Amino acid sequence: MEIKRGIPVSPGVAIGTALVLETEGIRIPRQFVTKSQTKNEVDRLHAALTQAVADAHANQEAISEKLGKQYGAIFAAHALLIEDPELVREIEQLITTKNHSAEYAVSRTMRRHAKTLEALNQPMFSTRAADLFDIEKSLLKHLVGHQGDPLQNMQEPAVILAHDLTPSETANLDPKFVYAFATEAGGKASHTAIMAGVLEIPAVVGLGRLLMDVSGGDEVIVDGNRGVVILNPDEETRERYLVLQRQFGNFAKRLDELRDLPGETKDGTRAALLGNIEFPQEAQHCTGRGADGVGLYRTEFLYLNKTEDPNESEQYEAYMAVLRAIGPNKQVVIRTLDLGADKLFHRPDILAEKNPAMGMRSVRLCLRNLSLFKTQLRAILRASHHGDVRIMFPMVSTLMELRQCKMILGDVKEELEEEGIPFNRKMPVGTMIEVPSAALMAEEIAKEVNFFSIGTNDLIQYTLAADRTNEHVASLYNAGDPAVLRLIDHVIRAGQKHGTEVCVCGEMSGDPLYTILLLGMGLRQLSMTPQNLPEVKKIIRSITIEEAKQVAQEAMRLDTARDVNNYLREQTRRILPEVVVN
Amino acid sequence: MTGESAKQSVVITNPQGFHMRPMAAFVEAAKRFPCNVTVMRAGMHPVDGKSILGLFELVAVPGTELIIEANGPQAFEAVEALMAIFTQDFEEEHEAAK
Numbered sequence: 001m002e003i004k005r006g007i008p009v010s011p012g013v014a015i016g017t018a019l020v021l022e023t024e025g026i027r028i029p030r031q032f033v034t035k036s037q038t039k040n041e042v043d044r045l046h047a048a049l050t051q052a053v054a055d056a057h058a059n060q061e062a063i064s065e066k067l068g069k070q071y072g073a074i075f076a077a078h079a080l081l082i083e084d085p086e087l088v089r090e091i092e093q094l095i096t097t098k099n100h101s102a103e104y105a106v107s108r109t110m111r112r113h114a115k116t117l118e119a120l121n122q123p124m125f126s127t128r129a130a131d132l133f134d135i136e137k138s139l140l141k142h143l144v145g146h147q148g149d150p151l152q153n154m155q156e157p158a159v160i161l162a163h164d165l166t167p168s169e170t171a172n173l174d175p176k177f178v179y180a181f182a183t184e185a186g187g188k189a190s191h192t193a194i195m196a197g198v199l200e201i202p203a204v205v206g207l208g209r210l211l212m213d214v215s216g217g218d219e220v221i222v223d224g225n226r227g228v229v230i231l232n233p234d235e236e237t238r239e240r241y242l243v244l245q246r247q248f249g250n251f252a253k254r255l256d257e258l259r260d261l262p263g264e265t266k267d268g269t270r271a272a273l274l275g276n277i278e279f280p281q282e283a284q285h286c287t288g289r290g291a292d293g294v295g296l297y298r299t300e301f302l303y304l305n306k307t308e309d310p311n312e313s314e315q316y317e318a319y320m321a322v323l324r325a326i327g328p329n330k331q332v333v334i335r336t337l338d339l340g341a342d343k344l345f346h347r348p349d350i351l352a353e354k355n356p357a358m359g360m361r362s363v364r365l366c367l368r369n370l371s372l373f374k375t376q377l378r379a380i381l382r383a384s385h386h387g388d389v390r391i392m393f394p395m396v397s398t399l400m401e402l403r404q405c406k407m408i409l410g411d412v413k414e415e416l417e418e419e420g421i422p423f424n425r426k427m428p429v430g431t432m433i434e435v436p437s438a439a440l441m442a443e444e445i446a447k448e449v450n451f452f453s454i455g456t457n458d459l460i461q462y463t464l465a466a467d468r469t470n471e472h473v474a475s476l477y478n479a480g481d482p483a484v485l486r487l488i489d490h491v492i493r494a495g496q497k498h499g500t501e502v503c504v505c506g507e508m509s510g511d512p513l514y515t516i517l518l519l520g521m522g523l524r525q526l527s528m529t530p531q532n533l534p535e536v537k538k539i540i541r542s543i544t545i546e547e548a549k550q551v552a553q554e555a556m557r558l559d560t561a562r563d564v565n566n567y568l569r570e571q572t573r574r575i576l577p578e579v580v581v582n
Numbered sequence: 583m584t585g586e587s588a589k590q591s592v593v594i595t596n597p598q599g600f601h602m603r604p605m606a607a608f609v610e611a612a613k614r615f616p617c618n619v620t621v622m623r624a625g626m627h628p629v630d631g632k633s634i635l636g637l638f639e640l641v642a643v644p645g646t647e648l649i650i651e652a653n654g655p656q657a658f659e660a661v662e663a664l665m666a667i668f669t670q671d672f673e674e675e676h677e678a679a680k
Contacts, residue, residue, distance in 0.1 A: 070603060073602075073606060073607075074602060074603070076606045076610075077602045077603065077606035077634060080606050080609050080610065080634045081634050081635060084633050084634055084635045084636075085630070085632065085633055086630060086633045086635050086636060087633075087635050113635065116639070117638065120641055122641055122643065128602070128638060131602070
């Protein structure tokens with residue numbers, strides 16, 4: 001049994017077998033075989049050994065020629081390792097006595113030895129563990145053969161362990177088959193975290209070194225409440241977690257009872273609680289929790305993993321699917337494409353950028369690809385005829401950009417008008433406030449839009465110049481940082497002054513730690529991952545608006561993120577002791 | 583002849599210790615002889631000299647003393663050939679490094 005600690009990003013407890021995603025994506029298809037298959041597994045093992053030895057010799061020759069004999073000799077050592085009598089005996093034994101599949105036996109054996117080597121703590125020899133992983137990969141490659149994307153064709157549910165998951169990997173996951181996620185990299189606001197929340201799957205990220213200690217097929221517990229991952233738990237721990245799993249289900253059930261109650265304070269101040277969604281099916285997650293609408297409908301999924309841009313009717317259908325689920329009277333805020341050029345693989349004009357986070361993305365990309373942009377605007381406008389659709393532009397950094405977006409929207413409206421296609425002429429237009437320049441110019445921008453939505457994830461990242469997924473600087477990235485709070489405060493006041501509605505749609509709005517603060521700062525709209533709705537609602541229903549204002553005033557006076565967070569944690573616990581604040 | 587046995591000790595002087603490349607040479611050489619070959623570090627169990635994984639476990643950093651032992655046919659020749667690796671093979675490497 002081994003216990004790892006990371007950052008909890010999506011609550012819940014899961015117990016299951018590990019599916020380990022390596023950088024090369026080799027997956028161990030099954031862990032055990034029947035007794036009668038073991039002979040076949042040993043044969044497969046030997047075939048793979050022979051092939052891997054041949055590979056090593058081929059490498060030896062190629063590298064010797066290229067770099068010199070002494071470098072090629074490393075692969076001679078690899079060949080010797082692959083056919084090492086002790087190693088082969090050990091692998092065979094796992095197959096014949098423990099009914100392991102050849103793949104699982106290889107992985108277990110190599111990892112055991114790699115770990116022993118690492119434990120010696122001799123930097124001189126530490127690269128040898130890497131040699132063993134190299135060999136493991138080579139053997140698995142021959143055993144498994146050509147395998148498609150391991151996440152695509154999952155046969156049975158598993159706990160996914162990876163260094164990190166890309167947005168497209170997560171987007172393609174089938175939640176029916178994923179009990180939980182655990183990743184080495186990532187912070188509270190990484191894509192893995194966001195997606196895990198969306199899919200309502202327990203998740204822990206930022207675990208540090210994890211993959212080398214686990215083989216595909218090992219039993220794993222992921223505790224998304226406390227940020228703990230347990231490898232190969234003992235019987236007692238397993239029992240304890242089975243109980244915890246049931247208890248968590250009960251707590252969620254109690255929150256469920258809040259569904260039909262309004263999000264209002266004890267003294268009757270009403271806050272609209274909205275859901276963030278990415279896929280049309282998630283609209284049900286919002287309605288199921290009594291959301292007041294959809295405050296952020298991300299549309300990137302329409303563009304990811306495509307061979308060409310999505311056409312107008314495809315988009316229109318996706319928007320209509322959400323409108324049908326939410327109903328005609330609740331708001332649905334559709335955000336236009338918020339992707340970097342680096343994610344649109346199907347487009348011929350993609351550039352390699354040094355710094356994609358500050359490069360050609362979102363409206364910047366759309367404003368330079370007008371046909372792409374106009375297609376989306378047409379689809380959104382057409383959908384606006386059928387419900388309370390609002391459009392929102394992401395990543396706006398200057399007033400000029402916003403004006404350009406609005407001008408193009410105007411062009412598209414004219415086109416539709418000429419074609420006699422119905423749409424809502426008064427469809428509200430909003431802008432995300434997620435670039436510090438836009439936050440500072442909020443007064444001016446407020447005069448030209450109907451609403452703001454503060455995208456705290458990017459706003460924090462850009463304000464503190466810290467990549468939230470880089471574990472080395474992730475601690476700088478903090479929603480409670482006074483610099484961030486001052487920007488948010490400025491945006492709220494600008495909105496109030498000009499009658500522009502202000503919403504927060506970043507992770508911060510769904511984090512119970514910040515609920516009292518945001519309410520007290522004057523926000524009356526919060527949009528969050530649907531699963532956070534009940535808890536946030538419970539906090540709002542437990543305070544008066546005066547209390548919240550006092551807490552916000554006090555928090556705004558503090559100098560550091562740590563002081564702010566400590567203070568908020570204390571206040572939240574005082575008001576609602578049973579809430580889990582991290 | 584099967585009773586034949588030989589034993590010699592060597593101190594690792596190479597600044598990188600007994601590392602992958604000489605290990606590979608050692609195992610390849612050992613495999614050419616029919617006798618058993620073991621390598622032992624003071625106070626530890628002997629490891630199989632024909633297993634590179636076994637040699638890994640020696641963690642022979644500079645200054646480590648290793649005892650090389652062979653039992654069975656051609657034990658003497660084996661130990662002699664294996665001892666040569668520590669002088670000859672490391673030297674070649676120094677040459678190559680220059």
